[in-house]
């Protein structure tokens with residue numbers, strides 16, 4: 203069994219992003235409703251947050267609610283919003299005590315008033331914390347984020363504040379929410395529940411991220427499962443388009 207000490211002997215991914223999938227199936231297996239699965243999923247979020255702090259991960263981004271999730275049954279959407287509001291209040295002391303900074307990405311304006319308030323309060327109270335940044339992707343969709351960036355850039359160009367010929371990858375990425383908040387691209391993406399998709403999550407930012415898929419359902423994703431994912435990451439060679447020889451040369 204892997205321990206935190208084992209994991210800490212090798213480089214730790216600075217940014218771990220997670221697609222927390224399988225709450226509904228997990229609940230179904232227990233003969234319970236989907237909402238129960240989401241509640242257990244929130245427990246996994248707490249565990250993973252704690253473990254990331256222990257290991258020294260600097261950024262953890264979780265996909266809490268996608269732009270597509272708005273199409274779910276109204277009852278489920280409402281229950282998820284209540285769960286987020288509860289989480290913001292219930293976890294506040296713990297988050298502050300652990301020097302965690304909270305940030306959010308997504309179309310936050312679509313969330314109900316109470317949810318926005320809970321989120322903004324947590325962001326405000328934790329803004330000076332430095333150990334780990336916990337990013338909640340909520341009402342988030344990558345295509346939404348990229349279209350928003352394109353709109354912001356077009357607006358600047360229209361007002362003669364930006365030359366069209368100056369728009370390159372660097373300039374474009376500055377208009378993504380993650381860059382605007384100072385969040386680096388993820389090193390490791392984890393998706394649970396045996397699904398092999400990105401589901402409109404951080405599409406631009408994941409260009410060179412290592413992908414890890416597991417059949418474990420999110421409510422069963424324990425500390426041990428996270429250590430396994432990081433151990434797997436630590437055995438990869440990241441080439442960023444270069445050859446193995448070039449990477450080895452650089453290490454000499």
Ligand code: FPP
Nearest residue numbers: 222223224225226227240243244247266289
């Ligand atoms: C996907 O599982 C999960 C979600 C859409 C919601 C994720 C939310 C939580 C884990 C709740 C807590 C989060 C925070 C940040 C407090 P699914 O419902 O699609 O599962 P299924 O594919 O088995 O139906």
